[in-house]
Amino acid sequence: MPAGPRPSVLFVTDLAYEARGRRYCDEDIHLTARLREDFDVALCHPRDAAALLEGFDTVVIRNSGPVLHYQEAYDAFRARARELGTRVYNPLHGRGDMAGKQYLVDLSRAGHPVIPTVDRAADLGSLPEAPEYVVKPKLGADSAGLRFVREAELPEGEDGTMLVQPRIDFRYEVSFYFVDHDFQYALYAPDPERRWALEPYAPDAADLAFARGFVEWNSLGHGIQRVDACRTARGELLLVELEDLNPYLSLDRVAEPVREAFVTRMKASVRDLLA
Missing domain, CATH: 3.30.470.20 (ATP-grasp fold, B domain)
Known part of the structure; x- marks a missing residue:
C-alpha cells in the first residue's frame, strides 16, 4: 500500500535576523533540512505566519527573533492559531519568556533560586545591597533597553513595566x-x-x-x-x-552525536504533538 501523506510543518524563522555572536540562519537551515526527512516543510517569516498557517498540521517557531520587533504580527498569529486550533511548537501557553518576564518577579517572590527581581518601587527595599543594579523592560529581549544604575530605583510611572535586579x-x-x-x-x-x-x-x-x-x-x-x-x-x-x-x-557548539540526538528527539516530539 502507498504511504499516507506526511505531516506538514510551517517553520517560522527570520533567516535575515542578525544576532550578536550567533548565526540564526545556519541553525534553521540545518534543522529544516533534517525535519524534511520526516515532514513536508515550508519556511516563513514571523510577520507572515498568521496569513499562512491554515492548512498546515503544525507550526514550529524557531529563530524568529525578538517578538518586540513585530509584536502586532505575533499577537495576530497567536489569535489566528487559537481560532483555528492549530498545534504550535512550542505550545502558546508557556509561562517563561513567551509570556514576558513577569515570571522572574513571581519566582523571586516565591523563593526560587532566581536572580532577585522586583517590578515595583514599593518592593525595591527587598533587593539585596549591590554596587550596581540592572534595570530592563519586562517585555525586553537581546538586552534592549537594559541599563546599569548605582541605586535601586524605578522612575515614576514605570511600576509594572520594568524589572530591577542586583548586578550579580x-x-x-x-x-x-x-x-x-x-x-x-x-x-x-x-x-x-x-x-x-x-x-x-x-x-x-x-x-x-x-x-x-x-x-x-x-x-x-x-x-x-x-x-x-x-x-x-x-x-x-x-x-x-x-x-x-x-x-x-x-x-554548532556541540559534538555531532549530541546534535544528532537532539534532532532525533525533536522530530519525535513534533510527531508526538501531532498524535
Missing part, C-alpha cells in the same frame, strides 16, 4: 537545553564578557535538578526550552531566563 558577580553563565522534559545538553560561557563563546558543559546531579525544577514549573508538555543560569562567586546557580518561545540552540 558571577563566574560564568550556563545554559541547559531540553526537549519536552528530557535534558539534551548543556553549554557554558567561561568568559563572562563573551556570552556566546560557548563550550560543552558537564552538569552534575545538582545542576540538572536545578534546571529540571524550572522546566517542571513551566506548563509545556511539548517543546524546546533553554534554562539560562549564572554561577555566582559563592558557587550557587541562579536563574537568568527561562527561554520557552524561540531559544537559540547553539547546535
Whole structure:
C-alpha cells in the first residue's frame, strides 16, 4: 500500500535576523533540512505566519527573533492559531519568556533560586545591597533597553513595566537545553564578557535538578526550552531566563552525536504533538 501523506510543518524563522555572536540562519537551515526527512516543510517569516498557517498540521517557531520587533504580527498569529486550533511548537501557553518576564518577579517572590527581581518601587527595599543594579523592560529581549544604575530605583510611572535586579558577580553563565522534559545538553560561557563563546558543559546531579525544577514549573508538555543560569562567586546557580518561545540552540557548539540526538528527539516530539 502507498504511504499516507506526511505531516506538514510551517517553520517560522527570520533567516535575515542578525544576532550578536550567533548565526540564526545556519541553525534553521540545518534543522529544516533534517525535519524534511520526516515532514513536508515550508519556511516563513514571523510577520507572515498568521496569513499562512491554515492548512498546515503544525507550526514550529524557531529563530524568529525578538517578538518586540513585530509584536502586532505575533499577537495576530497567536489569535489566528487559537481560532483555528492549530498545534504550535512550542505550545502558546508557556509561562517563561513567551509570556514576558513577569515570571522572574513571581519566582523571586516565591523563593526560587532566581536572580532577585522586583517590578515595583514599593518592593525595591527587598533587593539585596549591590554596587550596581540592572534595570530592563519586562517585555525586553537581546538586552534592549537594559541599563546599569548605582541605586535601586524605578522612575515614576514605570511600576509594572520594568524589572530591577542586583548586578550579580558571577563566574560564568550556563545554559541547559531540553526537549519536552528530557535534558539534551548543556553549554557554558567561561568568559563572562563573551556570552556566546560557548563550550560543552558537564552538569552534575545538582545542576540538572536545578534546571529540571524550572522546566517542571513551566506548563509545556511539548517543546524546546533553554534554562539560562549564572554561577555566582559563592558557587550557587541562579536563574537568568527561562527561554520557552524561540531559544537559540547553539547546535554548532556541540559534538555531532549530541546534535544528532537532539534532532532525533525533536522530530519525535513534533510527531508526538501531532498524535
